[in-house]
Amino acid sequence: MAAKLEGDAVAVLGPSGSGKTSLLEVVAGLRRRVAGRVVVDGDVFVDSGSGKFLEPERRRVGYVPQDSLLFPHLDAAGNVRFGLKKGAGEKTFAEAVSILEIAPLLSRYPATLSGGERQRVALARALATEPRLLLLDEPLAAVDVELKERILPYLLRVRDEKKIPFFYVTHNAGEAALLAREALLLQDGRVRDAGPVHEVLRPAALSSADPETSFENVFAGVLELDPASGTTAYLRTSEGARYLVLRPDRAAEGGRAVFGVSPDDVLVSTKALEPSSVSARNVFAGEVMGLEPIGADTLARILAGGAEWRAKLTGAAVADLDLSAGKAVWLAVKTHAFRRLR
């Protein structure tokens, strides 16, 4: 396995058993018997050639494993404080608690927390060490995880507010594209591809390497309340797109939010669609960038509203619409298809 990564956020993809977790554990120092060389920031962590092994406590790497690995004998507050450096003040603790929104959980023990809550406490604990690098292992295949359990929205906050470089292991290409600039695709313990995220995340290659990959469309932005309706709101993304979504509970004007849309829920038309003739409230023009086979279906990548959309189509639909790269299309997405992650 060899790769040189310089981005501030690296998504790590690959099928189960491809070595993603092993890679993080080697960098964090949880594995001692390693053949190879790991250098971070000019510091040699491991060099089996010279027998060098930097003790994990001196690496300043915050690791959030798949199973969170919270200390079962400590409550959430105790877990987060465990990471505090000697002499580090309440400020670091309070900041970690606030970013991960775990204040209501502090007195609870890990056994009483849900998977997503544990993951947030573990991320807060890692932040409390003021690490120079974060390593995050996605808890489960993100496709089936309950929306409120997903760590992605918190990770976006950590990225934007703390500016700590990180590795993020995920099966969700949409999350990877939103979060990271570089991606690493592993297969059978080897690097199959590494580089800028849009080059590595080609759906055909990705889904053949890892059939469990999710190609969800993920959007982060701020909410604009819809004065005309109490039940809907607009999500304005940094690319300038504006989507009509269901208004979340306790939504505030300007509040940050993250939404996901399954590629199954994106309707593609080769004829111009008008909001006046379609029930879907999000209708926009776009252009097909590429068609990629994933399993028996085709994933169409469509540039629309400044974002890359992914729509899953059957082979028959692609043939009937005569879709090809460069073709002008219209997308229709129902308000209800936008599912809020947070």
Added chain:
Amino acid sequence: MSASDLSILLLTLRVAAVSTLSILPFGIAAAWLLSRWKGRGKVSVETLLSLPLVLPPTAVGLVLLEMLTRSGPLGRLLDRAGVEILFTWKAVVLATAVMSFPLLVRPARAALEEVDPRLIGIGRSLGHGAFDVFTKVSLPLAWRGILAGTLLAFSRAFGEFGATILVAGNIPGRTQTLALAIFHRTQIGQDAAAFRLVALTVVVAFAAVWTTEVLQRRRSRFARSEP
């Protein structure tokens, strides 16, 4: 219970407590090393440490006696330092310590082995050194097993006979513990007086072993990180 019964009980409790406390740091250290050691020779060392469990106590006592006489390797050093051990209460402590050591190490080792090594790894990566993680993670998660081992070791020290009589003799008021006194009283035909001591040992031993059982049953409550 007569005054002499009471003084025998107190002497026995005292030497058993001193013996158990003195092996505690070494026993925990040995248990920790064994729980982390995966190299070759581990089984041999474990077997060696467990030998006092299966050897006749008199055999252990005889080896200790040979080492502690003035011509023995340890005895010479102690003699030069002016320390007298043989046939004093210190000899009782030493004999019971050697005999009860494996009873402390085995449950403590098992409890420490149950602590997920990845929890220890994450503790290290959170900025704590190996000893720090041991005291903050391993010990709190394994304390039941360690306490169970401590109580077992105490019970063994409380009732030890064979090794004690060889290195400490059976001197009333100085080295005569309950086990020795029971033997002594039967020898001189005071069976009723011996039975009073038997009753005392039953009460103390029952309390210790019962506590051990309860602790061991609950030991794994925190041992896994997932509920």
